[in-house]
Amino acid sequence: MKKIVITGVTSGIGRALLLRLNQEGHHVIGVARSKEKLEALRPLLKTPFDLIQADLSQTKEVIKAAQKIQKEHDHIDVLINNAATVPGTLVVSEEGHEMQFQVNHLAVVTMTHQLLPILEKSNGLVITTSSDAHKPAKYRKNRIQRLKKYSLMGAYSETKLYNLLFTKAFNRIVDTNIFSCAVHPGLVNTDLGGKDTKGMMQKFWRFLAKRGITPEASTQTYVDLVEGTLNGHDYVSDRKPNKATKTAKNVAFQDHLWSYTNEQLNIKWKTKKA
Ligand SMILES: NC(=O)c1ccc[n+]([C@@H]2O[C@H](COP(=O)([O-])OP(=O)(O)OC[C@H]3O[C@@H](n4cnc5c(N)ncnc54)[C@H](OP(=O)(O)O)[C@@H]3O)[C@@H](O)[C@H]2O)c1
Secondary structure, X not given: OOEEEEEOOOOHHHHHHHHHHHHOOOEEEEEEOOHHHHHHHHHHXXXXXXXXXXXXXXXHHHHHHHHHHHXXXXXXXXXXXXXXXXXXXXXXXXXXXXXXXXXXXXHHXXXXXXHXXXXXXXXXXXXXXXXXXXXXXXXXXXXXXXXXXXXXXXXXXXXXXXXXXXXXXXXXXXXXXXXXXXXXXXXXXXXXXXOOOOHHHHHHXXXXXXXXXXXXXXXHHHHHHHHOOXXXXXXXXXXEEOOOOHHHHOHHHHXXXXXXXXXXXXXXXXXOOX
8 A cells, every 4th residue: 555645636637546546545645726626525535545625826735735744644655746727818826926837837846845755755756747738848948937928828838848847857856765757648538728718718628628538547657657567767658658858858948947946936955966
C-alpha cells in the first residue's frame, strides 16, 4: 500500500485516479476546491483515505493543505500534481498572477516544495499532469504570464510547457532522492475546457473532448508509474516514454523559469553541488 496525494480529484482524470488507486488498496489523499464534490466522493471510497479541501489558486491554501498532510503522515510515496484550470477569459488570482499560471504551475511547484521532506522519507515520486498541448508553446522570458494579451489556448499551452520545464529542472537541480516526471494523459473526455468557457470556445472543447478516451482509461500510465514499471523517464504517455519539444528540453529556459518561479513564491531548494 502506497500513500498517494492527488490534486484535482473532483472530476476527470484526478477523480478516476483517486477511485482506481483507492480500489487497488492504496491510501489516497485527495485534494480539491469544492467541499460538496469532495463529500460526494466519500461514500465511494474505502478506508484508509483522506480528502482535503483547498483552493489551489491561493498559495497559502496550498501550503495549508501540505502542512495538514505533513502533520498526519510521516511519509508520502507519490504526489500527483493533476489539478488545472482553463478559464475562457483573463482571471487574475488574489496574488496578482494569471489564473492558469497560478493553478497549473505555481500550485504544482508549491505543493512539490512543501511535500519534499515527507516524499524523501520514501524515495518518493512526483508526477505532474502535463500535456502534448505544450508543443506549440514558445518560451518568452519577458512574458512568462499572459496578464495582458490573454489567450486561453496560449496560456494553457504555456503552463503545460512550464510543467515540463519544472519537471526537468527539478531532476537536474534539486539535491534529493525524489524523481519527478510528467504525463501526457492523451485526449481525455473531461469538461476541463468546457466548465469555465462560453460560446464557440466551449462548443469546440466539448466537441473535441468527446473524441477522447475515458478518464478511467487514462489512469493506466499513472498506475504503471506508481507500481514502478515505467521507471526513469521524465515524460511519459500511453505507458511509454514520450517526446517533449526542444523548448521543453532547453536548459536555459528551464533555469530561467526556475529562478522566476522561486522568486515569485519566495522559495529555496536544496541544490546539487556543481
Ligand atoms: N482532458 C484532457 O484531454 C487532457 C489532456 C492533457 C492533459 N490534461 C491535464 O489533465 C489534468 C486534469 O484535467 P481533466 O481533464 O481531468 O480536467 P477536470 O475534469 O476539469 O479536472 C481538473 C481538476 O482540477 C480541479 N481544480 C481546478 N481548479 C482548482 C483550484 N483552484 N483548486 C483546487 N482544485 C482545482 C477541478 O476541480 P472542480 O471539479 O471543482 O472543477 C478538478 O478536480 C490537467 O492538468 C489537464 O491539464 C487533460
